Amino acid sequence: MFMNRILLEGLIVMPTVAVMIKQVPDTNAKISVQGGRVDLSSVKMEMSPYDVFAVETALRHKEASGGSVTAVTVGGAGAEKILKDAKAMGVDNIVRVWDDSWGELDSNGLQSVLKQAIEALGVDVVYCGKSAADTGAGSTGPGLAERLGWSNASNIIGAEFGDAVIVSMPVEAGVAKISVPLPAVISCDKGDVKPRKANVKGIMMAKKAQVELMTATAPSSTVAIANHSMPAAKPAGKTFEGGSSASQVVQLLRDEANVI
Amino acid sequence: MTNKIVIAELTKGTINPATAELVSAAQSMGGEITVVVPCTDATTADAAASYDGVAKVIAVKSEVFAGNDSSGWASALDSAIPNGTVVCLATARSKDVASRLAARRGLSIVQDVVSIEGSNLTSPIYSGKANQTVTANGDVVLTVRANVFNAVGSGSSNDVSVVDASGDVKTAVQEVMQRASARLDVSEANIIISGGRGMGSPANFTHLEAVADTIGAAVGASRAAVDTWEEIPHSMQVGQTGKTVNPNLYIAVGISGAIQHLAGMRSSKYIVAINKDADAPIFQHADYGIVATWEEALPVLQDSFSSLLG
Ligand SMILES: Cc1cc2nc3c(=O)[nH]c(=O)nc-3n(C[C@H](O)[C@H](O)[C@H](O)COP(=O)(O)OP(=O)(O)OC[C@H]3O[C@@H](n4cnc5c(N)ncnc54)[C@H](O)[C@@H]3O)c2cc1C
Ligand SMILES: Nc1ncnc2c1ncn2[C@@H]1O[C@H](COP(=O)(O)O)[C@@H](O)[C@H]1O
Numbered sequence: 001m002f003m004n005r006i007l008l009e010g011l012i013v014m015p016t017v018a019v020m021i022k023q024v025p026d027t028n029a030k031i032s033v034q035g036g037r038v039d040l041s042s043v044k045m046e047m048s049p050y051d052v053f054a055v056e057t058a059l060r061h062k063e064a065s066g067g068s069v070t071a072v073t074v075g076g077a078g079a080e081k082i083l084k085d086a087k088a089m090g091v092d093n094i095v096r097v098w099d100d101s102w103g104e105l106d107s108n109g110l111q112s113v114l115k116q117a118i119e120a121l122g123v124d125v126v127y128c129g130k131s132a133a134d135t136g137a138g139s140t141g142p143g144l145a146e147r148l149g150w151s152n153a154s155n156i157i158g159a160e161f162g163d164a165v166i167v168s169m170p171v172e173a174g175v176a177k178i179s180v181p182l183p184a185v186i187s188c189d190k191g192d193v194k195p196r197k198a199n200v201k202g203i204m205m206a207k208k209a210q211v212e213l214m215t216a217t218a219p220s221s222t223v224a225i226a227n228h229s230m231p232a233a234k235p236a237g238k239t240f241e242g243g244s245s246a247s248q249v250v251q252l253l254r255d256e257a258n259v260i
Numbered sequence: 261m262t263n264k265i266v267i268a269e270l271t272k273g274t275i276n277p278a279t280a281e282l283v284s285a286a287q288s289m290g291g292e293i294t295v296v297v298p299c300t301d302a303t304t305a306d307a308a309a310s311y312d313g314v315a316k317v318i319a320v321k322s323e324v325f326a327g328n329d330s331s332g333w334a335s336a337l338d339s340a341i342p343n344g345t346v347v348c349l350a351t352a353r354s355k356d357v358a359s360r361l362a363a364r365r366g367l368s369i370v371q372d373v374v375s376i377e378g379s380n381l382t383s384p385i386y387s388g389k390a391n392q393t394v395t396a397n398g399d400v401v402l403t404v405r406a407n408v409f410n411a412v413g414s415g416s417s418n419d420v421s422v423v424d425a426s427g428d429v430k431t432a433v434q435e436v437m438q439r440a441s442a443r444l445d446v447s448e449a450n451i452i453i454s455g456g457r458g459m460g461s462p463a464n465f466t467h468l469e470a471v472a473d474t475i476g477a478a479v480g481a482s483r484a485a486v487d488t489w490e491e492i493p494h495s496m497q498v499g500q501t502g503k504t505v506n507p508n509l510y511i512a513v514g515i516s517g518a519i520q521h522l523a524g525m526r527s528s529k530y531i532v533a534i535n536k537d538a539d540a541p542i543f544q545h546a547d548y549g550i551v552a553t554w555e556e557a558l559p560v561l562q563d564s565f566s567s568l569l570g
């Protein structure tokens with residue numbers, strides 16, 4: 001069903017592009033903890049913000065090289081909404097990977113499952129977000145690349161598409177242009193690209209689109225969530241009136257805070 | 261207690277002092293500690309020889325560490341370091357390398373750890389709106405935020421052994437566009453002074469730069485400043501869609517303290533806010549708040565820093 005590479009005149013290789021997307025709470029949402037767990041029952045869910053840049057970059061890759069884009073999420077049935085959102089933006093196929101026995105996958109479990117899905121789909125390049133808005137981790141892209149034995153680049157702010165993807169990314173000295181040979185996993189920061197909005201036609205197509213279901217085998221977790229908690233409230237700070245108080249603050253930074 | 265392997269953070273070719281914080285983070289998990297120094301020249305590792313509480317220091321020498329390819333870094337390190345729980349600093353590059361290293365060893369990774377009790381590791385989630393504590397059963401790879409753990413002392417003289425390693429580099433740098441200014445980047449600074457829309461114009465950021473030069477700080481910005489003024493590049497943006505920073509000191513000037521800005525800087529050790537509006541939300545997060553216009557406050561701040569450090 002999923003064709004790996006489509007050969008045109010035996011010359012042009014059109015890549016199969018995948019984009020990994022995750023459903024997270026709206027970043028404006030108030031987060032509360034009930035019984036040692038974050039309570040998401042009344043929180044609006046959406047596609048993780050950096051994943052929107054990843055979808056845009058994946059679509060541009062296809063527009064430059066041909067081929068197809070498949071959006072993949074690992075999650076329960078509730079996560080299908082973001083697959084439809086990706087479809088409305090223009091991806092070709094939408095895939096949800098899940099098994100009800102999984103519960104909370106640790107990073108080893110999640111990456112193992114994604115590796116199996118990406119291999120089954122026969123993908124040449126995977127785009128993802130630089131970090132998910134819930135975990136903030138940034139582990140999945142590079143971890144998946146290692147498991148697949150692929151190259152990777154993280155936190156890219158621009159991309160040009162050819163036999164290799166030439167990415168722009170910040171390094172110590174400035175911004176580097178780096179040639180990333182395919183197959184590769186590339187994680188996207190907010191960059192020069194402005195993600196497209198879904199148009200009416202896209203939204204109509206997305207409504208009718210079929211979500212493909214896949215499953216995989218997950219290793220048992222070695223890292224288990226013990227609990228969630230609210231960050232300790234910061235003790236009230238000291239407030240001063242008027243610009244001249246800046247001198248007192250500098251003195252406190254030296255004597256009390258020891259940071260200067 | 262299994263071995264703990266601390267990967268020294270390499271910054272511009274030398275050991276970042278935050279490496280001493282990684283050693284103390286590793287100590288709180290128990291076990292014997294090995295410090296591994298990725299380097300191109302083994303003398304780089306000398307700075308780690310004095311750390312207290314360390315069983316051994318290994319300098320892993322490889323040309324891959326001159327570059328940024330995380331496949332190269334992870335494969336070279338993997339070949340040279342023993343099994344155990346691996347501890348790295350939570351910087352952009354090290355988080356990438358640590359993720360690859362964990363995957364290479366079939367381990368889970370826990371990023372941005374800010375507190376450790378035995379095998380319980382706590383990290384911020386939802387941009388710091390909550391914390392998550394996980395229990396590690398067996399070895400893991402973790403990255404630790406800077407400025408959270410106390411540094412270990414440095415009165416020892418550990419032996420340094422040298423291992424040559426090679427790595428599987430997959431990507432190639434084509435060109436590097438040098439940063440336009442020689443200024444520090446917010447992601448590498450211990451002190452940051454950021455300006456928001458309240459600065460009124462991009463030209464007024466020179467006042468922030470003057471303070472930054474006095475105290476060795478980087479200059480950051482809110483998204484409103486970046487979006488409003490072309491002269492303020494996105495690389496300066498702190499927040500949910502900018503950079504996450506946790507310096508020792510963050511000075512917010514003319515920034516209201518929107519939730520998305522807080523997401524990028526609330527874990528700073530000390531926060532100073534200068535804002536003319538006493539009700540600005542930023543004051544609820546500031547250790548020291550100055551209710552004043554920046555026009556009034558910055559010259560005094562500048563003079564006081566100068567006379568203290570002058
Ligand atoms: C999805 C999303 C992502 C976002 N990501 C980010 C992000 O990464 N980073 C970010 O910063 N924002 C982000 N934002 C935007 C955020 O919501 C705020 O709009 C933004 O942080 C406001 O910037 P500001 O504080 O500079 O401006 P304002 O909110 O306009 O505040 C200006 C402040 O300056 C003060 N002021 C005015 N004049 C003076 C003076 N002379 N002296 C002293 N004080 C003065 C005012 O009292 C006011 O408090 C994001 C928003 C969304 C929806
Ligand atoms: N459950 C998931 N399903 C699909 N993609 C994911 C999932 N979790 C993480 N990702 C991808 O990996 C990126 C980084 O996630 P993280 O490593 O958790 O910060 C996200 O922005 C997504 O692109």
